[in-house]
Amino acid sequence: MKAAVLVFPGSNREGDVAQAIELVTGRKPQMVWHCDGDFEKTDLIVVPGGFSYGDYLRCGAMAAQSPVMAEVKKRAAQGVPVLAICNGFQIVTEAGLLPGTLMRNAHLKFVCSDVHLKVETSQSLFTNRYQAGQVIRVPVAHAEGNYFADETTLKRLEDRGQIAFRYCAPDGTVDGTGNPNGSIQNIAGVFNETKTVMGLMPHPENAVEPMFGGSDGKALFEGLVEALT
């Protein structure tokens, strides 16, 4: 599997995700600078976390208009899978690749901790190594992760199975206790209609080695390798 990781001024998790990809594929991904609208063809595009363009105007708003994102939109339309994490999720919603938006956390604080996620479906490139209903533990680190979409959009997401992960309690109960940021219906990650684009606020790339507190995120990358190699 050949992967590209985008890099914007202010990205800071591109190294982490590159390392996670190298761990499962044995090869370094291509790092693509935000001005580069013409990068080598790859099987996967990753939009990493950080604070692109200093979060000016709105998180992800400036990055969504960069030359590299114009190209990502084109390739996503052709079916090239896109994994968007944290600030990456904010960028792709701003770019219109995923529905909804990420607002300021309901409690207004930056949240940096492990969270539990319920896997909603195993029927996707990104989640095929998990079981539907499985609970995994991965970290979050954000101030604007409060997912919001209007009622019509939410209903469409539910009906079409486009919700990838929900925040939950350690036992899998989906209620307010496991929700770190106020996200509507505990939504932590969503797919586009064709399930070729997935965005999520938590950081699976920071849960790939037991030595660093857990490895529940590794299966996401292994699943991608299996699906895309």
Added chain:
Amino acid sequence: MKARVHVTLKNGVLDPQGKAIGHSLNRLGFPEVGDVRQGKFIELELAETDKAKAKARLDEMCRKLLANTVIENYSIELVG
């Protein structure tokens, strides 16, 4: 020509920052303050003299970048 754009959260969208501002004002001795909604104010210099054209272009700017219409409304004001 100068333009002023106001970006505000849509009705029904939770505004925790506005709420925190309201609470602080109450605490500072302004008990008359009820609901508070906060937003953005953007001032732009335009190289355009036709008001209708300027407004149409500003509308496009708002939809493309200045506002996120999933959660935000915007209003445009032309000055001078």
